[in-house]
Amino acid sequence: MATTTAPTSSPSIEPSERATHRPDRSFRRRQRWGWLFVAPFALVFLTFLILPLVFAFRMSLFSSTLATGTRFVGADNYVKAFTDPLFLEGLVTVAKFAFIMIPAQMLVALVAALVLDNLTTWASKFSRLMIFIPYAVPVVIGALMWGFLYSPRFGPAGSIFALFGAEAPNFLAQDSIFGSLVNIVTWQWAGYYMIIIYAALRGIDPGIYEAAVLDGASDRQIAWRIKIPLISSSMVMVIIFALIGTLQFFTEPQVLRGVAQGAIPTDYTPNMYAFSLAFSYSQFNYASAISFALGIVVFVFSFFFLFLTRKQSGLK
């Protein structure tokens, strides 16, 4: 009857076992509260992110014309999109913007942050705020403002260039509109990126510099060898923001289109192309395919970039 000994011997152990087990069970029960906290967001996430994505994908698999009605066409819209010169040109345009605009913004933001980090004067505090201020200006208003400033009729460019005895270029002409847009975006966002980088710089323990200062390192050496490597994760984040924003470029060229007569076509960027397909030509199926294709491109680019910088960002 060896089996009967087990229950009788257990009472001495049970209390302690209960002590560790019961909180465990209540611990597990408590974790369900997590879903309650997450549920409202999950609902919005499903309705306004997952559902539109699924819906856009489904729409992109159909084609609808007056003659044939709506019919299933499979991947045809995607084949069409990736061979559509207008879409591909739009992609090339935003890729060009990414290559010029992101380094321009990063350079301004990084240098400004490094300079500000070395100063503690009231002038530096004031400058920090003033550099950031454009972020508080809505993108549309920023683009409208620059549209005025570029305009030969209203803008100050004429009188500024006249000071140097030169004639102001037409910022809104076909061959200069690219640079004009780069300038607007840099003006709008560099301050925001500067604040993020600056906050990361302030997060570095200053003790780290002390030894370098004692060894006679110059400011520039400290910036290159110590500061920039230490804030690389913030830089990666900022570049990802800039990359996602640039690839879906829409507002600035859309607003400037009216002022720059003829310099910006309706299919200048993929997003503008999708917008005009949907709302000027009612081609919602093909527009969905373009949107979805653009989404995939952005997603792939961002992941590719995160992969390239996995060492800097600490993401593995």
Added chain:
Amino acid sequence: MALVTDIPKQRDGGRGARSAASRTRARNGGPRIGSHIFLLILVIYFVTPIWWLTVASTKDTAGLFGGSGGPLWFDSEFHFFDNIRGLFDRQNGIYWRWLGNSFLYAISGGVGATVLAVLAGYGFAKYRFRGRGVFFGVLLGAVMVPLTALVIPTFVLLSEAGLVNTVWAVILPSLLSPFGVYLMRVFAQETISDDLLDAARIDGAGEIRTFFQIALPLLRPGIVTVLLLSVVGTWNNFFLPLAVLSDPLLLPVTVGLNGWTALSNAGSGGEALWNLITTGAFISIIPLIIAFLTLQKYWQGGLSLGSLK
């Protein structure tokens, strides 16, 4: 994917070392003057457009085209209040309606998105529920989904639900802020210790009371940051309202002013609008600038929250 994040502390203890470093630099003299000149150039670059707008809002149309002071200085006549009166007269003061709409969208969308982000961020940070890892992974991926790619399908969905051309068409999609959730999760993880929550529970507080009385006050700086970011996001939004609204009375100020500009550019007798556009634009940027200036101490540290380490 190991996401360990930290919150840069506003440094107080380091001030001694820093001022020692700047003292040595002050002795060298040069770099600080150079730095200040550099900053001056940057400030001029970043402020000039806003200065131009301020000056332009005091001019009438004739002053805008060829005022005595040039584009960057005041005209001999001061028309700011005339322009404001003009904004009240034009189409029965539709501009103020637009401004009100912007406030409505930005505040309801921004506050709503923040509430959802705070709850979800806290849930992700402090509970180990089933499916948490998968959901959070999907959410991180969603941060990289371009939101504008969702506008056209959202438009079609909303039109099937009969919501196009209502305020809901702007407010409801604005509640989505995966990045806000991510920020709040990072912030909750850093600022709220499990021991503190356990202590509250042992004292008999339920989960909801623990959240409101213990967690929420600690989360305040993060909440202000996420609130500012989402209010700015909604206030700035252009693509979504442009797509889902056609009733002029529902437009936010951004889309409305853009419409006036298009009208004036088309030249269909719209010349007189330029002064209203500049004044309207000037008034519309004041609220956010004031918000950022007064809430400085919250967002300056908070904006760096999301960085991955």
